[in-house]
Amino acid sequence: MSVSQDTFRAALLDSARPVPEGLSDGHGRPAGARFSVYRNNVAVSLTEALEVSFPAIRKLIGDENFRGLMGIFLRQHPPTAPMISQYGAALPGFLEGFEPLAHLGYLPDVARLEQALRESYHAADAVAIDPAELQNLPPDALMGATLTLAPTLRLIRSRWPVHEIWAYNMEDGAPKPSGNAQNVLVTRPEFDPIATPLAPGGGTFIAALADGQTFGTAFEVATQATKGGGEFDLTPTLSALIAGRAIIQIRPGDSP
Amino acid sequence: MLDAHPFSALPPGPGVGYKAQYFQSIMENPAPVEWLEIHAENYMGDGGRPLAQLRHLSERFAISVHGVGLSIGGEGPLDPDHLARLKTLCGWLNPASFSEHLAWSTHDSHFLNDLLPLPYTAATLTRVADHIDALQEAIGRRMLLENPSSYLAFDKSTMEETAFLSELSARTGCGLLLDVNNVFISATNLNLDPHAYIDAFPLDKVGEIHLGGHDEDADDHGAPLLIDSHGREVADPVWSLLHYTLQRSGPRPLLIEWDADVPDWPTLAAEAQRAADALAQVPA
Numbered sequence: 001m002s003v004s005q006d007t008f009r010a011a012l013l014d015s016a017r018p019v020p021e022g023l024s025d026g027h028g029r030p031a032g033a034r035f036s037v038y039r040n041n042v043a044v045s046l047t048e049a050l051e052v053s054f055p056a057i058r059k060l061i062g063d064e065n066f067r068g069l070m071g072i073f074l075r076q077h078p079p080t081a082p083m084i085s086q087y088g089a090a091l092p093g094f095l096e097g098f099e100p101l102a103h104l105g106y107l108p109d110v111a112r113l114e115q116a117l118r119e120s121y122h123a124a125d126a127v128a129i130d131p132a133e134l135q136n137l138p139p140d141a142l143m144g145a146t147l148t149l150a151p152t153l154r155l156i157r158s159r160w161p162v163h164e165i166w167a168y169n170m171e172d173g174a175p176k177p178s179g180n181a182q183n184v185l186v187t188r189p190e191f192d193p194i195a196t197p198l199a200p201g202g203g204t205f206i207a208a209l210a211d212g213q214t215f216g217t218a219f220e221v222a223t224q225a226t227k228g229g230g231e232f233d234l235t236p237t238l239s240a241l242i243a244g245r246a247i248i249q250i251r252p253g254d255s256p
Numbered sequence: 257m258l259d260a261h262p263f264s265a266l267p268p269g270p271g272v273g274y275k276a277q278y279f280q281s282i283m284e285n286p287a288p289v290e291w292l293e294i295h296a297e298n299y300m301g302d303g304g305r306p307l308a309q310l311r312h313l314s315e316r317f318a319i320s321v322h323g324v325g326l327s328i329g330g331e332g333p334l335d336p337d338h339l340a341r342l343k344t345l346c347g348w349l350n351p352a353s354f355s356e357h358l359a360w361s362t363h364d365s366h367f368l369n370d371l372l373p374l375p376y377t378a379a380t381l382t383r384v385a386d387h388i389d390a391l392q393e394a395i396g397r398r399m400l401l402e403n404p405s406s407y408l409a410f411d412k413s414t415m416e417e418t419a420f421l422s423e424l425s426a427r428t429g430c431g432l433l434l435d436v437n438n439v440f441i442s443a444t445n446l447n448l449d450p451h452a453y454i455d456a457f458p459l460d461k462v463g464e465i466h467l468g469g470h471d472e473d474a475d476d477h478g479a480p481l482l483i484d485s486h487g488r489e490v491a492d493p494v495w496s497l498l499h500y501t502l503q504r505s506g507p508r509p510l511l512i513e514w515d516a517d518v519p520d521w522p523t524l525a526a527e528a529q530r531a532a533d534a535l536a537q538v539p540a
Contacts (some may be wrong), residue, residue, distance in 0.1 A: 046369055
């Protein structure tokens with residue numbers, strides 16, 4: 001019986017295991033350290049894929065820590081499909097439970113934002129509505145309307161200033177994070193996703209729309225969520241949805 | 257030639273491995289590149305830039321779809337989800353060619369992102385042939401199977417790699433993708449004669465040739481160990497081996513692979529020009 005793929009795989013992912021027997025170097029000797037070529041290819045290629053997908057996490061903890069951390073992650077969560085540009089969806093959850101980095105409590109949400117940006121990049125194309133459609137709707141019909149949001153839309157709701165932390169690490173000249181909790185809208189106006197921090201109540205408003213609630217109900221729950229801050233200010237959130245070409249259908253409600 | 261080559265609808269000229277950053281250069285002035293190869297797994301999202309670029313490119317260029325993740329040599333059955341994704345891609349794109357590797361990469365639904373080696377035995381031959389049949393059935397076309405780059409050998413192998421590939425082609429009707437850089441790497445690493453490998457290869461089944469760069473290392477005993485990095489220019493002895501091959505095979509679609517430390521377009525186009533020059537010296 002030749003070395004099984006089970007044995008080969010186990011030795012690939014665990015350098016403490018011996019090189020499988022039955023492999024030679026073509027000069028009549030055991031393969032020995034030549035097996036490391038495969039070990040190295042697996043670990044390096046997966047780590048590089050994660051570097052591409054999670055640049056802010058890498059910047060936050062530094063190159064060396066990132067490589068060490070990804071070495072642990074990729075052995076606990078090897079890819080389950082061959083689309084390597086989509087690998088790493090399990091990283092936020094892994095970071096959540098990774099005790100040595102518990103003092104950086106915002107890391108999982110930053111990873112969620114990076115994952116959301118990547119999902120948006122690959123999401124299905126859809127044609128946005130003409131904003132005039134919204135403006136031309138009589139107020140009653142608007143309040144009763146339900147909206148279909150684009151497949152490229154993602155919403156990150158965080159108790160951390162997640163957009164500020166992400167931007168500070170990814171954009172030149174971005175200000176230092178302030179410390180306030182942030183919800184972030186990810187949209188894809190054409191091919192490049194953008195992340196927009198939402199005004200108070202904005203996350204609740206979009207989550208309600210995505211849940212199929214009417215425009216009016218979404219507005220109400222957003223106002224309730226804007227504790228003590230007065231009525232929900234719809235304008236910046238609606239502008240972000242329109243600018244992000246994130247509304248692809250309006251179904252007007254019945255007039256009361 | 258009046259007749260189309262039985263194993264390839266790609267033009268017998270130079271092609272390159274496509275990267276998103278080349279889009280504008282290629283659309284403006286692709287010369288001398290005549291066709292493009294994409295990695296199937298990079299075009300399995302639902303939309304966005306990758307698919308939009310590919311739609312544009314496919315209107316102007318013959319496209320070769322090169323799979324890197326099916327695990328044709330896997331001990332377990334092929335992943336039906338991945339077969340379905342390949343069928344979808346080949347369905348809308350209608351590529352000039354589809355190719356995959358004589359290797360495995362998935363075990364127990366864990367994808368290891370490397371092309372892992374196989375023992376050349378009767379049992380492996382039966383299993384790989386069954387997987388090729390399943391793939392060709394799923395995508396409704398004939399595939400090309402690529403020879404691997406080897407860093408070690410299996411004591412239990414009972415067949416030469418060239419005989420193994422010949423037999424697979426005979427059993428399944430698949431064509432072959434001859435990676436001349438892989439031949440040079442394997443021959444160096446396993447102490448074999450690369451020219452003898454080419455002599456034994458069924459060149460009439462070759463629908464495409466690959467060329468790429470490799471890195472030089474050494475093993476524990478100081479023996480040369482070449483690594484298939486695709487991260488630099490094609491090495492001179494690989495160009496020589498290509499000339500040797502083309503004299504025997506006649507012209508074939510010739511791909512430059514450069515996947516790591518990816519160069520700018522003029523550098524890649526210069527490598528493609530070298531491939532064009534090599535083809536120009538070949539009797540048709």
